[in-house]
Amino acid sequence: MTSTTPADESRPAPDAADDYVLRHLAETAVDLTGTVVVLGDRTGELVRGLVTLDESCHPLLITDSYLASRTSGAQLAQVLTTQDEPPERIDVLVVRIPKSLALLEDQLHRLAPRLRPDSMVVGTGKATEIHTSTLTLFEQLVGPTRTSLAVRKARLIFSAPAGRPAEALEPGAPENPWPLRYQLPVDKYLGAAAGRTVVNYAGVFCADRLDIGTRFMLENLPVRRGAERVVDLGCGNGVLGLAAAVANPAARLTFLDESFPAVASARATFAENVPVERYEQAEFVAGDALTPLSTASVDLVLNNPPFHAHRATSDETAWRMFTGARRVLRPGGELWVVANRHLGYHGKLRRVFGNCETVAGNAKFVILRAVRK
Ligand SMILES: C[S@@+](CC[C@H](N)C(=O)[O-])C[C@H]1O[C@@H](n2cnc3c(N)ncnc32)[C@H](O)[C@@H]1O
Known part of the structure; x- marks a missing residue:
């Protein structure tokens, strides 16, 4: 790691x-x-x-x-x-x-x-x-x-x-139920991720079901082609990165999270769903926001940011993720964010990137796209 x-x-x-x-x-x-x-x-x-x-x-x-x-x-x-x-x-x-x-x-x-x-x-x-x-x-x-x-x-x-x-x-004692696995619904709106098995170690975000924000992002993932580097930032169990990888067979994936169980979950989810050569090309990184990655090395960042830091509601981590994304993206590279509408990330992304477009929205969530100029 x-x-x-x-x-x-x-x-x-x-x-x-x-x-x-x-x-x-x-x-x-x-x-x-x-x-x-x-x-x-x-x-x-x-x-x-x-x-x-x-x-x-x-x-x-x-x-x-x-x-x-x-x-x-x-x-x-x-x-x-x-x-x-x-x-x-x-x-x-x-x-x-x-x-x-x-x-x-x-x-x-x-x-x-x-x-x-x-x-x-x-x-x-x-x-x-x-x-x-x-x-x-x-x-x-x-x-x-x-x-x-x-x-x-x-x-x-x-x-x-x-x-x-x-x-x-002794045998018969309650067994450790972790990691938990579940299958994503077979649902045409889930696109590349439909029906896939997700592996969740204890402590990972939304370990027993698909989060509704994540689901909305899966339904609206960018359609991209070619040998690009994609980062699943704050990867949790890695479902967003997995979907991006299945949709674009030439993409190279990096899964990054602050939580060790999350990185382990993303690794196990990816291993379960892609051929071994693809798995071996991917990176699984424990780190803070995007600090481990080099400047101008990434084409696409997918992010469902956290808004609880140790019980306090805070957008401080999201800020560091957005400024980090601006640094690691190549010119023309894109950051896609799914977030609660009320968090107002549109304005923040505009401030960091100088642009921000709403790709999709429903009553609760928005998907925002900012481009590194
Ligand atoms: C809302 S969850 C999203 C998980 C997953 N991408 C999904 O959509 O199901 C946010 C993730 O950000 C991670 N996270 C929190 N603080 C972080 C930080 N400073 N750097 C990287 N990841 C962080 C959390 O551990 C969590 O897995």
């Missing part, structure tokens, strides 16, 4: 959930000299806090996010992606509850067999992020589970592998 861009040096404000778990570990004098795994630390501050608590602690960070893997705190840990093989044995597992329950389910399935009866498992999150379904996963996959009182709107989860029923690790 290709990785680029320098570490983000900006430090986030301290967070009540991270503080709470670090205070708990300090007060109970937990031994941090064994294999300490931190799952889902988005800011790097949990890793930094552990190393500050005990300088002999060498945490291992498991993350689904390229950006999280590049924070200055993450540089203090050994980093594994959520797709990598976990360590053989885990003595302390600290979980920052992810916003995706699917990701938590998948990771607990992978990590629980590496816990020993005396391993310590503690989760932390904002009280609003911890639901009955969250606790049920810990209960089923790790062992008897309880929660702390809420402090500054954060709560801890304690799970005891020692009490895990033996059946939990």
Whole structure:
């Protein structure tokens, strides 16, 4: 997997959930000299806090996010992606509850067999992020589970592998349902993508069905020919890039996403649907916006931009994607964007490219095209 861009040096404000778990570990004098795994630390501050608590602690960070893997705190840990093989044995597992329950389910399935009866498992999150379904996963996959009182709107989860029923690790125990596969509808409007199988690793955008914005883009994909380079930017499970590749057999595809499960999903989706030589020509890149790609190297960028960054609604990433597209496109190259109508990306694209045309629209979505002059 290709990785680029320098570490983000900006430090986030301290967070009540991270503080709470670090205070708990300090007060109970937990031994941090064994294999300490931190799952889902988005800011790097949990890793930094552990190393500050005990300088002999060498945490291992498991993350689904390229950006999280590049924070200055993450540089203090050994980093594994959520797709990598976990360590053989885990003595302390600290979980920052992810916003995706699917990701938590998948990771607990992978990590629980590496816990020993005396391993310590503690989760932390904002009280609003911890639901009955969250606790049920810990209960089923790790062992008897309880929660702390809420402090500054954060709560801890304690799970005891020692009490895990033996059946939990035996044949017949709930199996990891991830990755999920589904077949796109056989529908003439879906064009090249109709009937194709899509593979989804846990945590990928819209893992169990076709997003309606994506669907609208599939119905209106540009018809292009020739040996051009196409980038599926923010590829998710790679369905847009797959459709572009099937429609234009000469196109070379690059799938790019900030999420490691997304890059893995796009890779698996593409492998499932194209001949091996075509698959081998494609690139699958984990990175931020278009920073990994060279200037003026691309003919077409397809993009269904994110508008939630860690729960905040923001168009900051979309902006970076649009300015990045202007940089990587060759003169005459095109950026196609599908977005909610109310986001007003038309004006933004005009500002970045000096032009923008609405290719299609319905009550909810628009498809916009901007050309690199
Ligand atoms: C709305 S989803 C679209 C997914 C897929 N293209 C589709 O249409 O189903 C947006 C995607 O952008 C990705 N993303 C978010 N921030 C990103 C960033 N900074 N750089 C690259 N991709 C990012 C998300 O992980 C997500 O897969």
